[in-house]
Amino acid sequence: MSLFFALLFIVAALVMVTGLARKIIQYAKTPAPLKIPTTPAPVNRTGVVLRLFREVVFFESLFKGTKWTWLFGWMFHLGLLLVLLRHLRYFTDPVWLPIQLIQPFGVYAGYAMVIGLVGLLGRRIFVDRVRYISSPSDFLWLVLLIIIGFSGLMMKFIAHTDVVMVKEFFTGLMGLSFGTLPIDFPLMVHLLMVALLMLLFPFSKLLHVPGLFFSPSRNQVDNPREKRHLAPWAKAMEEQRN
Amino acid sequence: MAKADFETPELHEFVDVPLLVEDTMAHLSPFVAKPEHNTDLNFPGELVDDWHDKALAKLDDLRGRFRSLQVYLDSCVKCGACTDKCHYFLGTKDPKNMPVGRQDLLRKVYRRYFTFAGKYFPGLVGAKDLTRETLDEWYSYYHQCSQCRRCSVFCPYGIDTAEISMAAREILDSIGYGQKYCNEIIAKLNRVGNNLGLPGPALADTLEGLEEDVEDETGVAVKYPLDVKGADILLVTPSADFFAEPHVDGLIGYGKVFHEAGVSWTISSYASEAANFGMFIGSYENMRRVSLRIRKAALDLGVKRIVFGECGHAWRVAYAFLNTLAGPFDFLDPNYPVPQHILEFTWDQIQKGNLNLDKSANDDKVLTFHDSCNVARATRMGDKPGGQFEIPRNVIKAVCNNYVDMHHETIGERTFCCGGGGGLLTDDLMEIRVKGALPRMTALKNVMEEEGVTHMAAICAICKSQFTKVLPYYGMDMDQIVSIHQLVSNAIILTGQDSDDEEDEEELDEVEA
Numbered sequence: 001m002s003l004f005f006a007l008l009f010i011v012a013a014l015v016m017v018t019g020l021a022r023k024i025i026q027y028a029k030t031p032a033p034l035k036i037p038t039t040p041a042p043v044n045r046t047g048v049v050l051r052l053f054r055e056v057v058f059f060e061s062l063f064k065g066t067k068w069t070w071l072f073g074w075m076f077h078l079g080l081l082l083v084l085l086r087h088l089r090y091f092t093d094p095v096w097l098p099i100q101l102i103q104p105f106g107v108y109a110g111y112a113m114v115i116g117l118v119g120l121l122g123r124r125i126f127v128d129r130v131r132y133i134s135s136p137s138d139f140l141w142l143v144l145l146i147i148i149g150f151s152g153l154m155m156k157f158i159a160h161t162d163v164v165m166v167k168e169f170f171t172g173l174m175g176l177s178f179g180t181l182p183i184d185f186p187l188m189v190h191l192l193m194v195a196l197l198m199l200l201f202p203f204s205k206l207l208h209v210p211g212l213f214f215s216p217s218r219n220q221v222d223n224p225r226e227k228r229h230l231a232p233w234a235k236a237m238e239e240q241r242n
Numbered sequence: 243m244a245k246a247d248f249e250t251p252e253l254h255e256f257v258d259v260p261l262l263v264e265d266t267m268a269h270l271s272p273f274v275a276k277p278e279h280n281t282d283l284n285f286p287g288e289l290v291d292d293w294h295d296k297a298l299a300k301l302d303d304l305r306g307r308f309r310s311l312q313v314y315l316d317s318c319v320k321c322g323a324c325t326d327k328c329h330y331f332l333g334t335k336d337p338k339n340m341p342v343g344r345q346d347l348l349r350k351v352y353r354r355y356f357t358f359a360g361k362y363f364p365g366l367v368g369a370k371d372l373t374r375e376t377l378d379e380w381y382s383y384y385h386q387c388s389q390c391r392r393c394s395v396f397c398p399y400g401i402d403t404a405e406i407s408m409a410a411r412e413i414l415d416s417i418g419y420g421q422k423y424c425n426e427i428i429a430k431l432n433r434v435g436n437n438l439g440l441p442g443p444a445l446a447d448t449l450e451g452l453e454e455d456v457e458d459e460t461g462v463a464v465k466y467p468l469d470v471k472g473a474d475i476l477l478v479t480p481s482a483d484f485f486a487e488p489h490v491d492g493l494i495g496y497g498k499v500f501h502e503a504g505v506s507w508t509i510s511s512y513a514s515e516a517a518n519f520g521m522f523i524g525s526y527e528n529m530r531r532v533s534l535r536i537r538k539a540a541l542d543l544g545v546k547r548i549v550f551g552e553c554g555h556a557w558r559v560a561y562a563f564l565n566t567l568a569g570p571f572d573f574l575d576p577n578y579p580v581p582q583h584i585l586e587f588t589w590d591q592i593q594k595g596n597l598n599l600d601k602s603a604n605d606d607k608v609l610t611f612h613d614s615c616n617v618a619r620a621t622r623m624g625d626k627p628g629g630q631f632e633i634p635r636n637v638i639k640a641v642c643n644n645y646v647d648m649h650h651e652t653i654g655e656r657t658f659c660c661g662g663g664g665g666l667l668t669d670d671l672m673e674i675r676v677k678g679a680l681p682r683m684t685a686l687k688n689v690m691e692e693e694g695v696t697h698m699a700a701i702c703a704i705c706k707s708q709f710t711k712v713l714p715y716y717g718m719d720m721d722q723i724v725s726i727h728q729l730v731s732n733a734i735i736l737t738g739q740d741s742d743d744e745e746d747e748e749e750l751d752e753v754e755a
Contacts, residue, residue: 030309035562038394038402038619038653039626055398057749065323067394073321073398123322123348130322132337133346135368137359138320175604203358204367208399211317216310217391217400224562224624225579228569233307233525 002169005191006178012198019202020210027214033231041222053219074117076145079113082106083152090167091174098240107156114149117142137204144193151190161187248673251333251680252492253687259326263335273384273670275420283528284409287417290572293417294372298355300416301348301409304354304454310405315352317399318342322404324393329658330386335595338383341393347379348410377419384410385421386593386661386674389522390615394654395660407664410522414522423668424519428528431748435514435535436481442469442511446708448484462736464501466493466509469543473508475500476540478560478581479551480516480703489706489722492552495727496558498734499588502597507549512540517703521563522665526722529559546575550581554614554702555663557583561621585701588730589633590642603732607697608644611635611684612691612709613657614702619632628654634701637726639740641733646693652685660700662708675708677714683716690718699726 003088007043040049058079063070086106089095124130150163155161162182174177200206213219229236250470290296305312324341326332330338338344346368346396353360353369360369370376389404414420422648430439440448445478456464468471477500492627514536520529540548548571550560560581571580579586591597613636623629631654639645651696652658689695700706700723707724 025308028315030306030312033307036402036405036568036620038391038400038655039622039630041621041622042626043625055400059398060399061396062321062323062398065327065398069321069323105583124320127322129259129325129340130320131338132262133320133322133340133342135366137321137363140366178363200359205317205319208317208319209674211313213314214309214712215400216313216418217318217394217402224565224629225581229563230566231307234566237527 001183001188002181003178005181005195006169006173008195009173009191012195016198016201019186021168024210024214026241028126031231031233032216032220033234034226035220035229036216037220037222038217039222042135043222045221048219052213052219055212062210069120069123072116072123074116075112076116076120079109079111079116082109083113083149090163090170093167093171105154110149110153110156114153117149120147140206144197147188148193148197151186151193154186155184156192159184159186189194245348248676250676253680253684253716254429254689257332257684258682260332260335264337265677266336267330267334267339267386267674268379268382269399270337270386270671270673271378272385272666272668273422274381275422275599277418279422279425279429280415280418280420281416281426281433281524283420283523284748285420285425293377296374296417297413298351300413301352302356302724304409304412305352306411308358308409314345314347314399314401314405318349318401318506319398322397323396323398326404327393327396328387328389328391328662329392329681330678333661334674338379339386340539341401344383344387345401345403345406347376347383348406353378356382357579363391366717368607370697374544377414377616380410381419383416384414385526385666385671386660386678386729388615388661388666388678390659391619392615392656392659393402393621404664406523411522411526411665412524415525420523421665423670424522424665428532429517430531431515431519431535431593435510435512436484437515437517437519438481438485440481440514441700443525445509445511445514447517452490452497452585456497457492460739463735466495466497467507468509469511469584470506470508470629471542472544474515474545475505475507475549476543476545476548477507477509477549477551477584478513478516478536478537478539478556479509479584480556480705481495481514481708483551484514486707487522488710488721488728489703491728491731492725493727495725495729495731495734496551497585498731499584499591499727502734502736503587503591504735505595508545508612510536510539510543514541516550516553516560516652518556519526519739521555521559526567530567532693533559533564536564537568537571540571540588541573544642547573547578547582548574548580549584549587551584551726552703554616554704556613556703558620560618571664574594583633585636585637586623588727589637592637596736597730598735599641599733600615600735601641601733604642604729605644607642607729608646608693609638609642609724609729610646610648610686610688610693610695610698611653611726612648612698612700612705613653614705615657615659615663618655618657618699631655634699634726638699638729640730647688648685648689649742658682658685660702660705660708661712663704667704667707672711676712679716683712683718686718687716697722697724699724699729701726708740
């Protein structure tokens with residue numbers, strides 16, 4: 001069983017990293033031939049960095065869009081971030097001080113994450129417009145994440161698992177030495193679902209993570225009159241025709 | 243299409259987000275282009291036999307050349323933030339007119355043929371085969387999008403449905419399934435030089451007529467020059483400005499401003515069109531071909547500057563794309579942006595005190611301003627972000643005493659499209675045009691009732707034409723729509739103008755002092 005998980009996580013990590021790298025390379029290599037920032041847009045690079053920062057950290061556009069989705073979505077993502085940071089303690093030894101300090105908050109974040117997800121699921125079920133645009137996978141992603149969050153919280157509050165053993169397993173795995181996992185049901189579910197998420201990441205709508213940084217309507221500087229912007233293929237076309 | 247086969251929505255105080263009613267607009271498609279219009283644009287004349295493979299090949303080609311398309315097809319998480327933002331959805335209740343609903347018509351095909359999940363688990367991710375029905379659905383619903391970008395403001399990833407619509411139209415064109423309105427007009431422009439097909443002599447006639455009218459009215463010989471070599475400024479303006487009310491009153495205004503500014507200017511008969519419908523059909527090549535006419539005209543006439551008249555999508559292509567498509571403009575005067583908007587020019591003249599303005603000339607009106615979608619969300623005026631909102635308002639306030647804004651959620655970056663943009667300004671799409679105007683009509687009606695607004699100013703040939711046509715459907719008057727430069731024209735007192743108002747001289751003194 002432990003060997004299965006060890007192999008699973010190696011494969012999942014490889015798939016996620018290479019899959020994401022492939023997509024990022026694809027996005028980076030595909031030119032944006034025209035200046036299409038949604039205006040009003042920043043007129044310099046610093047402004048663009050700030051704009052993206054506000055999008056990534058505060059979900060600025062979504063806040064303009066719908067307050068409920070923003071609230072649940074932001075709760076979930078911020079919760080997830082803290083939870084992920086908290087989980088670094090299973091991969092580092094000694095644990096960095098900032099990670100030690102956020103440990104208590106990480107637990108609340110777990111709740112926030114699950115509440116946010118349930119809210120998003122509720123919207124997907126009850127708002128007719130959102131229900132209409134949802135595919136089965138859109139529901140399943142939320143269910144998957146809820147299971148991950150719920151099984152995680154269970155291990156904290158209901159059926160403690162041997163976290164020292166889990167830590168040994170993962171720190172060992174990072175040096176490619178295969179250890180043993182405690183055989184607890186919530187842990188098995190938790191890890192299985194996380195691995196599934198990692199495997200599917202590069203093939204799914206989770207691509208919104210790199211996507212945001214490559215979105216021309218958000219990452220372009222508004223300076224088309226000042227600076228000529230020309231894609232390589234457009235340049236080639238020009239040279240051919242002129 | 244007869245006038246009475248659809249119902250105009252009723253106006254209420256607010257535009258409520260409707261419950262979905264599927265396929266309310268499935269019946270509406272614009273006329274298909276004639277073969278010669280397609281071939282003029284280097285597209286196949288008629289739907290090709292192997293359209294299925296050709297369409298997929300084109301989609302593959304476009305996603306490799308346009309980062310926006312690739313990223314936007316991948317990134318949508320179906321959060322729903324855009325679902326209640328499109329004027330066409332609000333006016334029709336049709337879920338395929340929700341931005342994401344519209345995008346998904348293409349996305350489901352992209353997923354089916356180009357993604358792992360869609361190839362092997364199509365049902366799970368909503369991937370669908372490309373069928374003849376899909377193709378007709380694309381043709382119908384991608385011609386119910388005005389590419390106004392309102393959805394892109396609210397999308398957490400900045401997904402812009404305009405980019406998807408443009409790509410879809412490019413795919414349709416590439417297999418010989420083009421839209422009559424756009425393709426016919428582009429073909430006409432390539433032949434004659436403008437969308438209306440007005441040849442040089444007709445333009446000369448029109449401009450002469452304007453000169454006579456203005457001289458009759460003011461006693462001042464304001465010139466409206468055509469093809470004058472060595473002029474400082476090339477004015478490129480939508481051809482509607484030569485032709486119809488209220489557009490032509492705007493053109494009269496530009497001429498008066500140039501006259502008072504003491505600059506020499508000219509219109510080119512070769513490039514007598516600001517609008518570039520190449521953008522509507524998403525064709526970089528066609529957009530470039532149209533843009534190059536402006537470059538050639540500027541070179542042939544030896545001008546130093548290029549100024550664009552009031553036009554929305556045109557200003558997008560001019561401001562954001564012209565340098566890319568037809569640049570570099572290193573042969574023009576580097577002290578001025580290329581191109582400049584006529585409002586930038588006029589506002590600059592007002593600030594310098596070069597114009598003698600009598601605001602009271604517009605006292606018979608209470609004005610509001612419709613931010614044109616493409617000016618608002620795809621361009622800028624002046625140096626600062628948001629100048630595209632401030633400069634038009636500044637100019638209006640400099641020439642009118644009575645101005646109020648419409649509801650803040652319907653102006654600025656959140657402005658609603660007039661309902662006729664993006665290649666929809668054709669009678670065969672009247673139903674979607676009328677229904678799509680609902681949010682703007684509601685906001686206008688509110689300020690009419692609450693603030694006594696009588697007129698709405700616009701800076702786009704499409705907005706002006708669309709409102710002229712659509713206002714009566716909502717029980718309002720077509721004359722309520724005016725050009726900003728029409729207001730400027732009313733207020734401006736030309737140097738040496740016969741004056742019957744004693745205030746004029748005082749103001750003149752002030753300006754001179």
